[in-house]
Amino acid sequence: MPWSPEDAALSxxxxxxxxxxxxxxxxxxxxxxxxxxxxxxxxxxxxHAMERAAQWRSRIRGLCHAVAGEPCLSRGWQLAxxxxxxxxxxxxxxxxxxxxxxxxxxxxCKVHARRTDSDGDRGSLDLLASFLPQLRTERREGLTLLYLxxxxxxxxxxxxxxxxxLARHNGEKLMLEQxxxxxxxxxxxxxxxxxxQFSPSGSLGLLxxxxxxxxxxxxxxxxxxxxEEFTTLxxxxxxxxxxxxxxxxxxxxxxxxxxxxxxxxxxxxRLMQARGVRHGQYKISTASYDGLYEFEPxxxxxxxxxxxxILIRQTFMEGLAIDHLALDIGRRKRLxxxxxxxxxxxxxxxxxxxxxxxxRWSHDLLGSDHASVxxxxxxxxxxxxxxxxxxxxxxxMENLDAAMAELAAIEAVKKSHAGARQTTPLNGVGxxxxxxxxxxxxxxxxxxxxxxxxxx
Amino acid sequence: xxxxxxxxxxxxxRPEVVQQVHVxxxxxxxxxxxxxxxxxxxxxxxxxxxxxxxxxxxxxxENETKVLRQMTREQFATAREDASHVASQRLVDxxxxxxxxQSEIExxxxxxxxxxxxxAAVGRSYLDAADAHACCPWNKAIQIGVNSDSEMYASVxxx
Numbered sequence: 001m002p003w004s005p006e007d008a009a010l011s012x013x014x015x016x017x018x019x020x021x022x023x024x025x026x027x028x029x030x031x032x033x034x035x036x037x038x039x040x041x042x043x044x045x046x047x048h049a050m051e052r053a054a055q056w057r058s059r060i061r062g063l064c065h066a067v068a069g070e071p072c073l074s075r076g077w078q079l080a081x082x083x084x085x086x087x088x089x090x091x092x093x094x095x096x097x098x099x100x101x102x103x104x105x106x107x108x109c110k111v112h113a114r115r116t117d118s119d120g121d122r123g124s125l126d127l128l129a130s131f132l133p134q135l136r137t138e139r140r141e142g143l144t145l146l147y148l149x150x151x152x153x154x155x156x157x158x159x160x161x162x163x164x165x166l167a168r169h170n171g172e173k174l175m176l177e178q179x180x181x182x183x184x185x186x187x188x189x190x191x192x193x194x195x196x197q198f199s200p201s202g203s204l205g206l207l208x209x210x211x212x213x214x215x216x217x218x219x220x221x222x223x224x225x226x227x228e229e230f231t232t233l234x235x236x237x238x239x240x241x242x243x244x245x246x247x248x249x250x251x252x253x254x255x256x257x258x259x260x261x262x263x264x265x266x267x268x269x270r271l272m273q274a275r276g277v278r279h280g281q282y283k284i285s286t287a288s289y290d291g292l293y294e295f296e297p298x299x300x301x302x303x304x305x306x307x308x309x310i311l312i313r314q315t316f317m318e319g320l321a322i323d324h325l326a327l328d329i330g331r332r333k334r335l336x337x338x339x340x341x342x343x344x345x346x347x348x349x350x351x352x353x354x355x356x357x358x359x360r361w362s363h364d365l366l367g368s369d370h371a372s373v374x375x376x377x378x379x380x381x382x383x384x385x386x387x388x389x390x391x392x393x394x395x396x397m398e399n400l401d402a403a404m405a406e407l408a409a410i411e412a413v414k415k416s417h418a419g420a421r422q423t424t425p426l427n428g429v430g431x432x433x434x435x436x437x438x439x440x441x442x443x444x445x446x447x448x449x450x451x452x453x454x455x456x
Numbered sequence: 457x458x459x460x461x462x463x464x465x466x467x468x469x470r471p472e473v474v475q476q477v478h479v480x481x482x483x484x485x486x487x488x489x490x491x492x493x494x495x496x497x498x499x500x501x502x503x504x505x506x507x508x509x510x511x512x513x514x515x516x517x518e519n520e521t522k523v524l525r526q527m528t529r530e531q532f533a534t535a536r537e538d539a540s541h542v543a544s545q546r547l548v549d550x551x552x553x554x555x556x557x558q559s560e561i562e563x564x565x566x567x568x569x570x571x572x573x574x575x576a577a578v579g580r581s582y583l584d585a586a587d588a589h590a591c592c593p594w595n596k597a598i599q600i601g602v603n604s605d606s607e608m609y610a611s612v613x614x615x
């Protein structure tokens with residue numbers, strides 16, 4: 001006899017929790033992985049796992065709606081998955097996810113396909129047909145990470161995990177929402193490949209004099225952009241990992257953005273490769289992760305900290321990206337740099353969504369009170385800039401020669417555009433599509449980062 | 457196109473990091489002038505009143521002259537107070553192992569005057585830093601969070 005709807009829902013609950021847990025673990029570890037390729041793969045797989053989990057969850061609801069009940073899983077599931085998250089090193093983690101979790105996930109899907117009612121549960125079978133090839137591909141991709149850094153000696157089994165997996169049906173019964181675990185760590189600094197060199201704290205970082213015309217400076221500009229894609233990927237992933245009790249839609253939005261940043265990094269990488277530059281060839285910056293991870297006025301791990309990260313990165317910086325990308329696309333086209341313009345066209349589309357998501361969730365965190373959002377943004381921005389300015393003073397006072405070199409670079413920048421201050425006009429259409437209000441726009445105009453005229 | 461080559465294998469293949477190079481990236485000439493002015497009030501007056509002449513006499517570059525123009529009487533006075541503060545802090549850090557010599561305090565004073573003048577020439581706000589970037593002006597205008605070090609100067613510059 002094939003499974004009943006209740007049996008099918010219970011089977012899907014296990015699959016859903018495994019998928020959601022994989023997304024959770026990948027989100028927490030992306031910033032801790034040293035190799036860029038690992039971060040990109042984790043970001044992409046996190047998004048896929050989150051989307052599959054959301055679709056499975058919807059399917060479970062379809063199976064359970066008529067009886068007003070949802071299947072519960074035992075706490076043992078949580079203990080087994082949490083054990084993977086607590087892996088001691090990146091080698092063990094990669095092996096645990098792709099060598100132990102994915103095979104089990106694939107097997108659970110196959111069992112479901114064999115045991116469920118082929119007509120009654122057609123919706124699940126259709127999803128399985130779509131998801132199984134994707135899971136196999138992801139497993140294969142994940143295992144290739146072991147080749148990246150001579151980690152082939154990774155253990156292929158983990159006795160503690162095996163024991164926990166066998167005992168997963170033990171313990172109290174919990175709803176899916178209750179099973180995800182709180183973050184196991186804090187990661188205040190983004191991990192980069194061994195021997196990477198960084199722009200020092202308080203410095204202005206790379207200062208390409210003429211990023212529009214000079215080929216070497218264009219390459220350096222792209223190098224800077226690449227830093228931003230990775231740090232945003234990492235910060236957003238941690239936003240999801242550190243706040244598992246936020247609504248599922250929050251995690252879906254974040255996972256999408258994390259995967260978007262990975263796509264952007266690949267596209268920028270293509271532009272860099274065409275110009276003979278590789279990431280790490282200039283000094284690397286992780287400032288947009290490290291400088292936005294925590295703030296002294298916010299309790300560590302608090303919703304206020306999450307709010308400040310969202311407000312600064314997604315509604316201030318990515319809002320400005322909407323303006324600046326639109327400006328740069330036009331300039332690059334006029335200069336015949338159609339490959340850069342082409343990539344930026346795609347990135348601009350995504351930035352509108354990212355800012356929109358930031359606006360949505362910052363409002364959600366503040367009870368949809370727009371005045372509170374404006375005030376919180378002002379407070380976060382004031383603290384962030386004051387801290388940056390303090391770091392800047394310290395750097396200059398302690399590194400006078402380096403500060404003089406920066407002055408020379410700034411003068412070179414000024415000469416490249418004949419001394420005129422470059423102002424970025426507001427991208428009215430893009431801002432409106434993202435959902436910025438007039439009050440939001442007046443705030444950023446007032447801060448001097450963008451000009452109100454000409455608005456386009 | 458093999459994109460993995462762009463990102464992977466950094467330990468094995470990492471090339472030398474390209475450093476940005478600019479002409480005459482040194483503060484040594486300015487420090488020398490500031491140090492001399494610490495014990496020479498007349499030189500302070502000349503720097504404040506006719507910086508371009510002082511710059512010319514000392515063969516300063518265009519960028520060095522821009523910094524010299526930012527030096528003020530107040531900076532010299534404030535630097536004196538701050539240098540004493542920094543020196544006493546260093547004394548505490550050194551565990552009372554030795555009193556800083558007057559020449560050491562004066563050297564700190566000179567460096568403080570130059571540092572603050574560079575900040576004034578470049579601009580000290582986050583927006584100034586953002587404007588210094590011809591591209592992506594909002595992103596990481598100032599590097600923060602990486603290699604953060606001691607808070608020694610924080611108390612001084614909090615004033």
